[in-house]
Amino acid sequence: MGSCAVAPGEGGQRADGAPGESPSQASADFDPFRKAVQQATQAADLGKTASTPADWQEIAQMWQAAQDLMQAVPESHPRYTVAQQRASEDYAANFAIAREKAGLGETPSRTADDDILTKVDFGGGWPFIIDGELRCESIRAGEYEINLVTLHSIGDVYAVNGPAQARAQERGWLSINPVWRNSEDGTAKAPINWVVMRAEASCSP
Numbered sequence: 001m002g003s004c005a006v007a008p009g010e011g012g013q014r015a016d017g018a019p020g021e022s023p024s025q026a027s028a029d030f031d032p033f034r035k036a037v038q039q040a041t042q043a044a045d046l047g048k049t050a051s052t053p054a055d056w057q058e059i060a061q062m063w064q065a066a067q068d069l070m071q072a073v074p075e076s077h078p079r080y081t082v083a084q085q086r087a088s089e090d091y092a093a094n095f096a097i098a099r100e101k102a103g104l105g106e107t108p109s110r111t112a113d114d115d116i117l118t119k120v121d122f123g124g125g126w127p128f129i130i131d132g133e134l135r136c137e138s139i140r141a142g143e144y145e146i147n148l149v150t151l152h153s154i155g156d157v158y159a160v161n162g163p164a165q166a167r168a169q170e171r172g173w174l175s176i177n178p179v180w181r182n183s184e185d186g187t188a189k190a191p192i193n194w195v196v197m198r199a200e201a202s203c204s205p
Contacts, residue, residue: 032125032194033079036069039124040091047098056102063095065124072125072194117199127190130179134160134195136203149199151176161196 043062050056070087073080117134119126132153139146148164150157150173158176159168168175181190 031077032069032072033077033083035125035191036066036073036083036086036091039063039066039069040086040094043094043098050101053102056098060095060098060102061124063091063098065122067091067095068121068123069125069194072122072198074197117202121198122195125194127181127192127195128176128179129181130154132158134199136199138203147200147203149196149203151179153179160192160199 039062043059043066046055046059046062050059067087070083070091073083077083119128119131128151130151130153132151135150135152137148137150139148146163147161148159148167149161150164151160152158157171157173158179159165159171159173160176164171164173165175167173177189180192182188183190
């Protein structure tokens with residue numbers, strides 16, 4: 001996309017979840033900043049040949065996913081400041097341009113402004129095959145405070161993070177594995193760490 005800004009030298013990095021990695025390894029290695037740059041690079045490349053509203057709609061979705069990934073970069077990340085700038089300025093502008101070319105009008109309001117975390121908040125980075133609402137409950141376990149992250153969908157509750165999975169049987173929660181997407185290369189599960197981090201940030205006792 002001629003008007004889309006992507007920082008040079010940051011494209012072409014390897015995809016997350018190299019062959020042979022377990023789901024836990026792929027999640028641990030997941031870097032939302034790197035994934036956002038990959039998404040942005042792909043969107044910019046597609047913008048060079050886009051010719052129909054459908055093309056631009058796909059590109060808009062990719063810019064939205066890149067923006068969501070940048071917003072998910074934690075403060076501890078060495079490029080946190082850069083990530084926030086790209087999410088709120090560069091990627092947001094490119095998302096708006098792509099939507100305009102797709103004939104979709106103004107950028108819709110985002111649910112990230114409220115206290116509910118759903119697929120809309122994560123764009124293409126949503127790691128589940130079903131829609132639903134992410135929730136977090138903070139409980140005390142001796143001296144420690146533990147966050148239980150769950151996915152609520154059409155009456156069912158799925159245990160997402162480790163602490164929630166450990167208490168799934170006593171709480172009557174389902175395993176997240178059947179609704180957890182596979183990675184793009186099919187060798188592992190889709191990265192989930194950044195989803196858990198955002199849910200935990202909204203956690204309440």
